[in-house]
Amino acid sequence: MKSIKKITCIGAGYVGGPTMSVIAQKNPNVEVTVVDVNTARIAGWNDENLDNLPVYEPGLDGVVGEARGRNLFFSTDVDKAIDEADMIFISVNTPTKTYGKGKGQAADLKYIELCARQIAAVAKSDKIVVEKSTLPVRTAEALKSILDNTGNGVNFHILSNPEFLAEGTAVTDLHNPDRVLIGGENAEAIEALVQVYEAWVPRERILTTNLWSSELSKLVANAFLAQRVSSINAISELCEVTGANVDEVSRAIGHDSRIGAKFLKASVGFGGSCFQKDILNLVYIARSYNLTAVADYWEQVIILNDHQKVRFAENIIKTLYNTVNGKNIAFLGWAFKKDTNDTRESAAIYVADHLLDEEANVIVYDPKVPAEQIYKDLDYLGTRSPEENRRLVRVVNDPYEALSGAHAAAVLTEWDEFKDYDWAKIKETMKRPSFVFDGRKLLGRTELEELGFIYYAIGE
Ligand code: UDX
Numbered sequence: 456m457k458s459i460k461k462i463t464c465i466g467a468g469y470v471g472g473p474t475m476s477v478i479a480q481k482n483p484n485v486e487v488t489v490v491d492v493n494t495a496r497i498a499g500w501n502d503e504n505l506d507n508l509p510v511y512e513p514g515l516d517g518v519v520g521e522a523r524g525r526n527l528f529f530s531t532d533v534d535k536a537i538d539e540a541d542m543i544f545i546s547v548n549t550p551t552k553t554y555g556k557g558k559g560q561a562a563d564l565k566y567i568e569l570c571a572r573q574i575a576a577v578a579k580s581d582k583i584v585v586e587k588s589t590l591p592v593r594t595a596e597a598l599k600s601i602l603d604n605t606g607n608g609v610n611f612h613i614l615s616n617p618e619f620l621a622e623g624t625a626v627t628d629l630h631n632p633d634r635v636l637i638g639g640e641n642a643e644a645i646e647a648l649v650q651v652y653e654a655w656v657p658r659e660r661i662l663t664t665n666l667w668s669s670e671l672s673k674l675v676a677n678a679f680l681a682q683r684v685s686s687i688n689a690i691s692e693l694c695e696v697t698g699a700n701v702d703e704v705s706r707a708i709g710h711d712s713r714i715g716a717k718f719l720k721a722s723v724g725f726g727g728s729c730f731q732k733d734i735l736n737l738v739y740i741a742r743s744y745n746l747t748a749v750a751d752y753w754e755q756v757i758i759l760n761d762h763q764k765v766r767f768a769e770n771i772i773k774t775l776y777n778t779v780n781g782k783n784i785a786f787l788g789w790a791f792k793k794d795t796n797d798t799r800e801s802a803a804i805y806v807a808d809h810l811l812d813e814e815a816n817v818i819v820y821d822p823k824v825p826a827e828q829i830y831k832d833l834d835y836l837g838t839r840s841p842e843e844n845r846r847l848v849r850v851v852n853d854p855y856e857a858l859s860g861a862h863a864a865a866v867l868t869e870w871d872e873f874k875d876y877d878w879a880k881i882k883e884t885m886k887r888p889s890f891v892f893d894g895r896k897l898l899g900r901t902e903l904e905e906l907g908f909i910y911y912a913i914g915e
Pocket residue numbers: 618619620621622623677680684717718719720721722723724725726727728729730791792
């Protein structure tokens with residue numbers, strides 16, 4: 456197999472953008488072009504000012520700055536990039552279906568299928584097609600069928616190469632992955648992709664499997680991680696009624712090397728584009744094979760996560776004397792975790808929705824999420840009109856402004872800066888009694904109580 460000279464990636468989002476930037480950085484002899492139909496996104500990736508990249512990730516500006524214009528290019532010319540590439544990554548979005556069969560559970564594969572049809576129509580030479588997006592098991596089969604039956608008679612080899620990076624740590628995860636997973640049937644195609652990763656990843660960390668194992672492993676890895684969060688969140692509720700402290704329980708069990716310390720942080724609930732979507736997908740697949748017990752088992756992870764978000768909101772209402780009507784609740788954080796501007800499935804959206812149902816005034820401050828995104832997230836729920844969302848929700852650029860006059864502060868994202876605020880000064884400006892609801896167990900109970908706050912944290 457000749458080595459890869461040109462790579463194209465379709466989809467310049469949270470996965471495609473950072474992943475291709477690192478592949479280009481580490482393979483200066485391979486030309487990498489990332490294409491997208493979204494012209495604003497591509498313009499962002501090409502912006503002279505690296506602060507304006509469409510994806511915020513610590514360290515990404517440095518990587519893009521090093522490779523862009525050398526062997527890393529961002530473009531909207533999808534056909535040209537497909538035509539020229541030896542290897543094409545598909546990294547488009549696969550949201551949960553919002554219509555038809557599998558609505559609310561199955562992954563919507565229309566974007567993937569459109570890509571496959573476009574590749575088939577344009578390609579004039581043999582290509583290796585790599586699934587990067589998270590996909591239901593056996594999507595490769597559908598891809599292959601489209602490529603082989605609608606193409607120009609060229610050969611396509613399909614590989615599955617799921618991405619395991621976590622947002623907020625994407626660059627370090629890409630630079631130093633626990634493993635790279637490549638599933639496929641054709642040994643030469645697999646080897647070609649192994650070579651790309653071998654530029655910086657030790658060979659023993661590059662695992663190869665069959666296509667189906669690779670596709671399924673991605674869903675299972677996310678399901679196991681999410682399950683740990685739901686497990687500890689279930690225990691957090693028990694801690695609150697028994698006098699145990701969930702952080703102490705996490706520490707105690709995490710020291711058992713069989714359990715391990717990671718992903719045991721109790722929270723207001725997991726968010727992000729992957730966990731819920733992938734579990735729903737797993738549940739859908741299990742149900743489609745009539746594996747009811749398997750489906751019910753995994754579905755419980757989502758049910759518990761929803762319960763945790765509602766429980767957090769209801770505790771705010773109950774504590775504020777059973778009414779939040781007209782009261783100011785300052786939200787610290789809107790992103791689904793720190794160090795990202797991504798808000799997909801963020802717990803903050805659902806907690807806000809619950810409080811808005813009770814006619815609370817929500818004032819949001821997030822260091823990286825712009826106001827239009829926050830309104831978009833709320834409008835998308837369809838719970839109330841856009842005008843109503845704008846009447847009840849105010850987005851500010853200054854945390855002190857958000858907290859001034861607030862009846863309560865709610866910590867929804869674990870941004871480090873929240874710890875460094877002048878909480879004594881904040882206490883002076885808030886309504887009394889001044890409540891803090893810490894959905895991330897981020898702030899110090901002792902310090903806040905000494906300042907006179909009434910402090911509530913998950914699992915204590
Ligand atoms: C996840 C997987 O970690 C990654 O391997 C995969 O490629 C994509 O999905 P991501 O969603 O970016 O990554 O972030 P992650 O760090 O896994 O956090 C997911 C959610 O769980 C966040 O809302 C986070 O706040 C929450 N979480 C995580 C907890 O509440 N407690 C924990 O202990 C860990």
